[in-house]
Structures are given as C-alpha cells and as structure tokens.
Amino acid sequence: MLLDEQFLKRLERLRLMVKTQPRGRPGGTHHAPRAGMSLEFTDYKEYSPGDDFRYVDWKVYGRLDRLLIKVFTREQDLPIYLLIDKSSSMEIGGKLLYGLRLAAALGYLGLKELDRVGAYPFASRVEGGLPPHSGPRQIFQLFRYLEGVRPGGRTDLDGALEGFAAQRREPGLLVLLSDMLTPQGYERGLSHLLYRRFTVIILQLLASEDLEPRPQGAVRLEDAEEGGRPFELEMDERAIRAYQELLRAYLQSLEQFCLAHKIEYLRLPVTTPLESAIFEMLGERRVVR
Amino acid sequence: MTFLSPWALYLFALAAVVVVAYFLRRRAEPYRVSALFLWQEIEARGRRALLFVRRSLWLLLLQLAALTLLILAIANPAYYSAGLSGRLAIIIDGSASMQVSRGGVSRYELAVERALELLDSAAGELTLIQAQRRPRLLVPLTQEKRRAREALGSSRPTLEGDASLEQIWQLLQSQGPLADFSRIFYLTDHPVRGAGESLPLEVIGLGEPAANLALSAFAIRPEPEPGSGYSVFVRAENYTDEPAEPVLTISADGAPIFSERIALAAHSGRALALSHPGPLPRTATAALEAGDDFPWDDRRYFAFPPLERRVLWLGRDDRFLRGALLAAGEFAITRDPGDGEFDLIVANGAEVPADLKGNILLVNASYPPLVQLLGLEEISSPPRAAAHPLLAGVEPGSLAVARAARASLPSGGEVLLSAAGLPLIYLKRLEAQRICFIAFDLRWSNLVLTVDFPILMKNLLGWLLPPLAGGEALAYHEVGEPLPLETAVEVTDPRGKTSRAGEALIPELPGLYRLDSPRGSSYLAVNLAPAESEPGEPLDAPSGSALAGLTHERSALRPLWEYLALGGLLALVLESIRHERPSWRIARRKG
Incomplete structure (x- = not known):
C-alpha cells in the first residue's frame, strides 16, 4: 500500500492548484480560460457584432444605455x-x-x-x-x-x-x-x-x-x-x-x-x-x- | 610440535608481496551512481589517486591467513601423538652423516630437538641410545626426564659409520627384554633395514639430502715393475643437483703431486687413475676443495704398513693380483712352503696342502678339506653384491664374470658376491684362520681392469690379515673401528696429540695416525665410512628390491598439513566470495 x-x-483538506488554466471538459472544478455557458457569472463585456443577443443585460442597457454582454465561466x-x-x-x-x-x-x-x-x-x-x-x-x-x-x-x-x-x-x-x-x-x-x-x-x-x-x-x-x-x-x-x-x-x-x-x-x-x-x-x- | 620441512617457513617473505600488492592493486569494489557523467569529469584525478588504494581490510586479512595456512601446510608441522605410555626407547643416530648442516642447523641438532619433544610426551620409563659404529647408552632406563634432557644436551655426534641394528638391539636388551618396549623411536637420516615387523620401531627421518661432494675411495699401489713409480686411484662423487668442478689435490708424504680441477656431473661419480714416477710414499692424502654441507668426506688418507708380511704364493703368477697385494702393504712373497710361518697363503689356480695353516686367499683354488672345486659353470647373469662392509667403496655394477668354479664350501660363511646362486666371493672365518675364496680365475673377469680391484683387494686383505702388534696397520681403516694392539703403542693423532693407546686404538677422527712402538713406526690411515657421504634415501618413499624390508614407520608423528591446507583453501574461497560479493549484489539487483 x-x-x-x-x-x-x-x-482531503488539500486541493491541487493550477496556475495556468488549461482547457478541459465541463464538469471539473477548474475555470476554463474561455467564457461559456455556465451558472457562474463572471463579468460584463461590451457587445460586439456577432455576440449572442441572449446574453445582453437589458437591465443595464435600461439604466446605462450601454449594450453589455454577460459573461459566464464554465467549470472544467x-x-x-x-x-x-x-x-x-x-x-x-x-x-x-x-x-x-x-x-x-x-x-x-x-x-x-x-x-x-x-x-x-x-x-x-x-x-x-x-x-x-x-x-x-x-x-x-x-x-x-x-x-x-x-x-x-x-x-x-x-x-x-x-x-x-x-x-x-x-x-x-x-x-x-x-x-x-x-x-x-x-x-x-x-x-x-x-x-x-x-x-x-x-x-x-x-x-x-x-x-x-x-x-x-x-x-x-x-x-x-x-x-x-x-x-x-x-x-x-x-x-x-x-x-x-x-x-x-x-x-x-x-x-x-x-x-x-x-x-x-x-x-x-x-x-x-x-x-x-x-x-x-x-x-x-x-x-x- | 615440529616442522618436517622447516625451509618452507622462508616462504613467509611472500607476505610482504601480498601486503604491497594490497596497497598497489587497482581492483576496486563496484559502486553504482545515478549520474556517472558527472563523475567522469573528475576521473583523471581519481586515477592518479588509485596508485595507493586502500581496499577492504578483510581481504588483506583473508589473503594473509590463506598464505600463512598454506605455508604452514608446506612446512608440514607435526606433533607427537600424546600419551607415549609404557617403556620408551629413543635412538639417536650419532654417525658422521648426522653432522651434515644446512642453514646452520645440523641433522644431529634436529634429532636432539625432536628427541626432546618425544621426552615431553613420554609418560613412563625411557632409555636413550646414541647409534653409530659403536653404539652407546646415553641414559639407562629411567623416569627422570631431566636426566635424559641433560644427556641429550651434552651429547655430540661422532664421525663414525652407521650402527648395525644387531648392536643396537644388544644394547637395548641390556636394559630389558625388547618385548617390554612399547615404542622404539629411531631418529636417523638413513634407511633402516632388517628391523623386522615384530618390533615397535618407528623411524623418524631427518634432514634433506645434503649438497655434498665426496671422495669415496683412495688407494695407491706400486707399479708391477720395481722402481717404475706407483699408481694412484681416487673416486670423487657429486651428490648435488648441479655439476661441479672442485680442485682435487693429491699429496704424497705431505708434498703435492697432483692438483687439478675435475669436472663432476650432477649425481655421478668419477674415478681417476694416475701414475707417478716417484718413490713409493709412506702416506698419501687426497683432498677436494668442495665447500659443501659435509666437509669431513672431502679428504681421504692412505698409508702403507712399513713392516713386511710373509706371503706364500702357490700356483700361477698373476701380475694384477701381485700388484694389488703389494698395494695393500709391504709383502715378502715366497714360493717355498718350507720357509716357516706365513701371514698369508695365496693360491691362484692351485691346491693348498691341507697341512698348511694360516689365512688363505683362494683364487679358483681348493683347500681340502674345507674348499673343494667341483667344476666350472658359465655365468650369464650379472653378479649381485651383498650389503657388506668389505664392499664399501666398491661398485660391482660394472663387474662381469664369464665363468666360475662351483665348489663345496664350509657352511656359516658370508657370500660377498654371487651370480645365479653361485658364490663368487666367499668368506669363512674359523677360530684361528680366515679363508677368502674367489671362485673365478682373474683372467675370466674384467675385475682386474676396474678401479674397484685394488680397493676390493685392499678390503679383502684387510679382513684376511688382522692388524699385528707393534704398529703394523692396515692401509684402510674407518673412524671408530677398534684396532687391537698387543703392546703399548704411542699414538699421535691427526691433531698432533700423543697418547698411549693401551690394548686397542679407537680412532675418533679421520686422518693419519702415527704409531710408534719398539718395532718401529708406521702410519694408520683412518677414513670416514663411504656410506656416510651418500645422501640418505627418503624414508617414506622406498623403491626397488634393494630396499625390501625397509622399515619406515612414522606413526608417532601426527601430521597437520591436511588441515592447514584445507584451512588455507577455505580462506581463499572466503576471500574470493568477499571480493566478488558486491558484483553479485549488483547482478542480483539487475536481475
């Protein structure tokens, strides 16, 4: 043994840390380097053509008159x-x-x-x-x-x-x-x-x-x-x-x-x-x- | 404890070689590293340092242990079996050959050393005998070891010949019946013959063969023609493994007449016959510059008895026989039996009248009623010689006899020489008469042409003519051989010491003895027994029929060499295992 x-x-009390986030499959506990579909909100970004309209935060647009896209991180x-x-x-x-x-x-x-x-x-x-x-x-x-x-x-x-x-x-x-x-x-x-x-x-x-x-x-x-x-x-x-x-x-x-x-x-x-x-x-x- | 081959102890010098090799040897134990490439950079410096490497001390110790054990095994240590109970007899050979010395230690000293070890083991009564021509009791039966030790310590070897076993047994019997002795140890350097199986005799051999050069025979005879000088016969022997070229010097009446280097091959002898024109000397000496282990036999002496002996000659004249007779001394030869008493009667192919009394030499002749010729027989086989003192210095191997007379001989005599069961030389000693019978005419044999002839005749005449009183002495006499003297004679020994001899002279040194009596002066030449010069044959390796009946027991000595050799080999195996173990370990790991 x-x-x-x-x-x-x-x-059990320890956790392996990775400084450079690698790509991976969804399901892990490490954050993926690219934004994606997930439950965890990460940030806003300016809308740019091609972005998915579904992620435009319309409430922010109502208050600030700016088109901001909500960015989520997916755990991999x-x-x-x-x-x-x-x-x-x-x-x-x-x-x-x-x-x-x-x-x-x-x-x-x-x-x-x-x-x-x-x-x-x-x-x-x-x-x-x-x-x-x-x-x-x-x-x-x-x-x-x-x-x-x-x-x-x-x-x-x-x-x-x-x-x-x-x-x-x-x-x-x-x-x-x-x-x-x-x-x-x-x-x-x-x-x-x-x-x-x-x-x-x-x-x-x-x-x-x-x-x-x-x-x-x-x-x-x-x-x-x-x-x-x-x-x-x-x-x-x-x-x-x-x-x-x-x-x-x-x-x-x-x-x-x-x-x-x-x-x-x-x-x-x-x-x-x-x-x-x-x-x-x-x-x-x-x-x- | 003793070493039977002590010379091997010199091999301990090899230990120094082992120690030096230990420090210089470049073999090292394997050591595995993860990064050999890093070590390689410092390899050159390491190489220089390896000139003096220090390896496992165990290896050195095991190597030295193996060397020690193997050398000890070669040295052949032995101990005397404990508990030498019962009555013990220790006989030490005190003959001349025991004075042979190698490495500063004589055979006699070795014998004393081993006798002392036997004494330590002895538990009962013991007696000590020194054995030489005249054996002597060193210590009668005693239980006092101290006394025996003192006697051994003060004993010295003689220059006499070997003892006969009969004399030793007689001396031993004076201490008690032989059957009462549980062990009889004989410490000697020569084989012992005819001891018999019934006696508890244990022979302990001593010493190695000596590197010895010797003069084994020396005789002078006048030439047959009066005034034509004389002939010198000398035999030199080389008993060493190397050829030698010693200087042989012959002196007559003290003046050198011959001095030359003679070549002697290894393990061989050389006979020389020289003619010298001068007048017949009274004494002569032959000397060999040998520088060997045994100097006593490098000189031999010869002396003519000055007084005439009367000889009656019967039968055919023979110039060789006459010459040999004259070589043995001064003889007045006559053919007239009516002249009176004779010291010797020589009959050559003739019958000696039965009424003549005296000592007789019969050469193919009869002497009724004691010796009768029965007929001639052709001899096809080589003659065989008996082990007899009268054949000392004689080499019968080269003798050939074509035919010989068969004769009826008186019983109880001694056969010196025989061929196919036919006695060729026969001796019979009666109460007041001695008879020597030579069965062949000298013309039928090459005997007269050999260098042995004058020596043999000298010996036979010496036996036939017992020394007379008043200085008539034989030309050939051995150390320790008693010479009866009827009247008081003044004797001057080779050291120049003069004394009154009494009834008999027993010479203790070889050399020329001057005997002065009212009848005149004469010289006695005393020599070492020739058998003392020969290296003794190994006791544990008898070979050939000549050694039949040789007793060579050594059971008292328990050798230890087998155990030591085994121990030495074991140490070598251990050393080898220890040396290879790291490699095996690595191999196992790799496997």
Whole structure:
C-alpha cells in the first residue's frame, strides 16, 4: 500500500492548484480560460457584432444605455498526467518508491477534485500507462497500477517527453517525477510539452547518494543504468566536493531553464518525509493548497 | 610440535608481496551512481589517486591467513601423538652423516630437538641410545626426564659409520627384554633395514639430502715393475643437483703431486687413475676443495704398513693380483712352503696342502678339506653384491664374470658376491684362520681392469690379515673401528696429540695416525665410512628390491598439513566470495 488511510484523510483538506488554466471538459472544478455557458457569472463585456443577443443585460442597457454582454465561466475538469521516471537510476536511494507515493498522493488530490488522472511510467520512452479517468474507481486503479511499477531501463527524458507530447493527447497538467539526471538533456522534451500546451510541474527527486555521497575509498564507478564506461576512482572528500560542485551547476542549469519556461520546478530530497514534501514544500510553492 | 620441512617457513617473505600488492592493486569494489557523467569529469584525478588504494581490510586479512595456512601446510608441522605410555626407547643416530648442516642447523641438532619433544610426551620409563659404529647408552632406563634432557644436551655426534641394528638391539636388551618396549623411536637420516615387523620401531627421518661432494675411495699401489713409480686411484662423487668442478689435490708424504680441477656431473661419480714416477710414499692424502654441507668426506688418507708380511704364493703368477697385494702393504712373497710361518697363503689356480695353516686367499683354488672345486659353470647373469662392509667403496655394477668354479664350501660363511646362486666371493672365518675364496680365475673377469680391484683387494686383505702388534696397520681403516694392539703403542693423532693407546686404538677422527712402538713406526690411515657421504634415501618413499624390508614407520608423528591446507583453501574461497560479493549484489539487483 503506497499511502495509508490516515494520510489519505489528511489529503482531503488539500486541493491541487493550477496556475495556468488549461482547457478541459465541463464538469471539473477548474475555470476554463474561455467564457461559456455556465451558472457562474463572471463579468460584463461590451457587445460586439456577432455576440449572442441572449446574453445582453437589458437591465443595464435600461439604466446605462450601454449594450453589455454577460459573461459566464464554465467549470472544467483537468486532465492530470503523472509521468514517473522508472529508470534504473531511480532505484538508488529509494527514489522510485518515493516518486510512486508522491504520484499516488497527487493523483488522489486530482481525482478528489473530479479531475481525470492518468499515470505514465517511463524510462527511454513512455510505454502503456494508465489513461486518465475520473471518479472514485480510478483511485483504486491508480494505486494498484502504481504499486505494479518496477524499475528498469535507461533514462531518455528528451525522447520520452517528446514521444508523450507527440501522441496528441489532450493538454493538461503534467507532473514529471524524475531525478532529471541524464547526460542526454531534457530541454527538447520539455519544450515539446510546452508547445503542446501542457502545464508542467517538475518534481526532481534526489537521493542522499546523489546529493551527499559518502567517501567509499577506491571504487569502480558504474552507471546505474549501464550507461557510460565504468572506471575506478578514489572516492575521497576531494572527489566528492568536486562532484557536488558539478551537480550544483547542473541543478542550477535545470532550475534556470524551468524559470525561463515558466515550469514549476521543485527539488525534493527523498529523505524528506512525504507529508512534509506535500503539505509544506508543495504548499509553499502553491502547487497544493 | 615440529616442522618436517622447516625451509618452507622462508616462504613467509611472500607476505610482504601480498601486503604491497594490497596497497598497489587497482581492483576496486563496484559502486553504482545515478549520474556517472558527472563523475567522469573528475576521473583523471581519481586515477592518479588509485596508485595507493586502500581496499577492504578483510581481504588483506583473508589473503594473509590463506598464505600463512598454506605455508604452514608446506612446512608440514607435526606433533607427537600424546600419551607415549609404557617403556620408551629413543635412538639417536650419532654417525658422521648426522653432522651434515644446512642453514646452520645440523641433522644431529634436529634429532636432539625432536628427541626432546618425544621426552615431553613420554609418560613412563625411557632409555636413550646414541647409534653409530659403536653404539652407546646415553641414559639407562629411567623416569627422570631431566636426566635424559641433560644427556641429550651434552651429547655430540661422532664421525663414525652407521650402527648395525644387531648392536643396537644388544644394547637395548641390556636394559630389558625388547618385548617390554612399547615404542622404539629411531631418529636417523638413513634407511633402516632388517628391523623386522615384530618390533615397535618407528623411524623418524631427518634432514634433506645434503649438497655434498665426496671422495669415496683412495688407494695407491706400486707399479708391477720395481722402481717404475706407483699408481694412484681416487673416486670423487657429486651428490648435488648441479655439476661441479672442485680442485682435487693429491699429496704424497705431505708434498703435492697432483692438483687439478675435475669436472663432476650432477649425481655421478668419477674415478681417476694416475701414475707417478716417484718413490713409493709412506702416506698419501687426497683432498677436494668442495665447500659443501659435509666437509669431513672431502679428504681421504692412505698409508702403507712399513713392516713386511710373509706371503706364500702357490700356483700361477698373476701380475694384477701381485700388484694389488703389494698395494695393500709391504709383502715378502715366497714360493717355498718350507720357509716357516706365513701371514698369508695365496693360491691362484692351485691346491693348498691341507697341512698348511694360516689365512688363505683362494683364487679358483681348493683347500681340502674345507674348499673343494667341483667344476666350472658359465655365468650369464650379472653378479649381485651383498650389503657388506668389505664392499664399501666398491661398485660391482660394472663387474662381469664369464665363468666360475662351483665348489663345496664350509657352511656359516658370508657370500660377498654371487651370480645365479653361485658364490663368487666367499668368506669363512674359523677360530684361528680366515679363508677368502674367489671362485673365478682373474683372467675370466674384467675385475682386474676396474678401479674397484685394488680397493676390493685392499678390503679383502684387510679382513684376511688382522692388524699385528707393534704398529703394523692396515692401509684402510674407518673412524671408530677398534684396532687391537698387543703392546703399548704411542699414538699421535691427526691433531698432533700423543697418547698411549693401551690394548686397542679407537680412532675418533679421520686422518693419519702415527704409531710408534719398539718395532718401529708406521702410519694408520683412518677414513670416514663411504656410506656416510651418500645422501640418505627418503624414508617414506622406498623403491626397488634393494630396499625390501625397509622399515619406515612414522606413526608417532601426527601430521597437520591436511588441515592447514584445507584451512588455507577455505580462506581463499572466503576471500574470493568477499571480493566478488558486491558484483553479485549488483547482478542480483539487475536481475
């Protein structure tokens, strides 16, 4: 069981916030960006030729002698795509399990708000996945699906995200749960998602082994995903300091890319308790409220 | 506890190699990372640092443990089985070969060390015997271990030859019936023959084969023609694994007459025959500059008895036999039986009258009623030699005899040489008479052409002619061999020390002894028994019929090498598992 009942009860109080309102189907709790038929009045606007006469506020016209059209917002559901990196590197430090639990929590929040939630594990590309649906039944299906995800494969963020975007899915909120550590880069994949009008949130999951490796003496360094030539190294304080400098630069580059492209980016060490991560860290960034 | 192959302990020097390899070895444990591409940038610096890597200390400890156990297994430690109850006899070989020293420790010192360990395990009465040509009781039956330890500590090896088992048993029987001894340990460097299965004898072998060069024979004989000088016969042996070229020096009456480097192949001997034109010397010395493990056999001595012996010659003359006779000493040979008493009667193809008394050498000859010739037989098989001291220094392997006489011989004698059951050389000792029968005419054999002939004749004449009083000595004498003397003789030993010999002289050192008596002066050449030069055959690997009846029990020693070797292999397996475990873990995760 990824999440216990007590934790789910606590999640009841939260709501997933989306800063950029995506298009969606009527029925959700998110406001659609375009005016439409709904019970909820939003604003007035000057009449312009072509507007539906039925929405002219004749009382205002009687008082102010101006033709104003009543604008209503229609509430829409939001497709939420949970993209979970299941590559072998996510096994290090329990990043995958942490990501699956986080995905389950976010999916629960979405489904609670009557949104459609789908889950797509990926490594070098997205294969299969749980298509987005709404409703209480989807909660159990989502949890069961996430529990069955196993690690394996090499990360190719560009390829996977590009492929996902190319499938012409309905744009929505895309939560990317990954360590984002890949020599092939991520920029092209993310750009494709933005181009396809996805709202992207990156939750970067990093293990303590990634952030603060301990001195191991002489080691034969191997890539967790069997990428690159293994080599031997004296992993001492000096080497670790050099590595941390390189990692810091890499993370900064990612952060700047996200900032420039208005992508919500949050770095989550997996040593952070899940509750703190959701209620405090995601709350502070207004991803949930 | 003792080590049967202590040289293996030198292998512990390999531990240094293991330790150095531990710090220098570049194999490291696998470590998986999420972002290898970040680490690759600092790879070059890491490589330099790996010159001195520190790996798991467990691996080093396991490697050292495996090395230690395997070296100890090679060193072959053994302990004496506990509870040596009952009556115990410990016999230590005190013969000359026990002075062979390797690595500063002699075989005798090793024997004492192991005897002390046996003493520690002994629970009952024990006796200590030092075994050499004249065995001696170090400690009579006692329960006082302290006394036995003191006796062992103060004992020294001799330069005598090997003891005979009969003498040892006689000495042991003086302490009680042999059946009362529950264990008899014999610490020696040579095989023990004819011990019998009924005795609880346990032979404990000592030492490795010695790297030894030796002179195994040395003799001088005058040339048959008077005034034409003399011939020198010498045999040098190389018992080492390498060829050698030692300098051989021969001196006559103290003056060198020959000095040359001689080539000796590994594990082989070389016989040299030299002629020298000078007058016959009284003494001669052969010396080998060997620098080996056993220096005592690098010199051999020869001396002519100065006093004449009277010899009656019957039958056909033979210049080789005459030459060999003259080589053995000063002999006055006559053909007239009426001349009086004779020291020796030599009959060559003739019958010795029955009324003649004395020591007789019969060469294809008869002496009724003791020796009767019955006819001739063709000999097709090679002669077989008995293990007899008179064949010491003689190599009968090259001997060939075409035919020999079948004869009726007195019973109770000793067969030295035989072929197809036919005695070729037979010795019979009577109360006041000694008879040596050679069954073939010397012309029917190649014996006279071999270097063995003068040595064999010297030995046979030495047996036929017991030393006479007043300084008449044999040319060939061994250390520890008693020489009876009828009158008081002043003896000057090789160290220059003069003493009165009393009734018998027992030489303790090899060399030239000067014997002064009212009848005149003579020299006695004392040499090491040739058998002492040969490396002992391995006790636990007897082979061939010559070793039939060899007793080689070692049951008192419980070897531990199997357990140590097993432990060493186990440590290696553990080291291997520990070394490979990280890789397996990764493979399992991947799987």
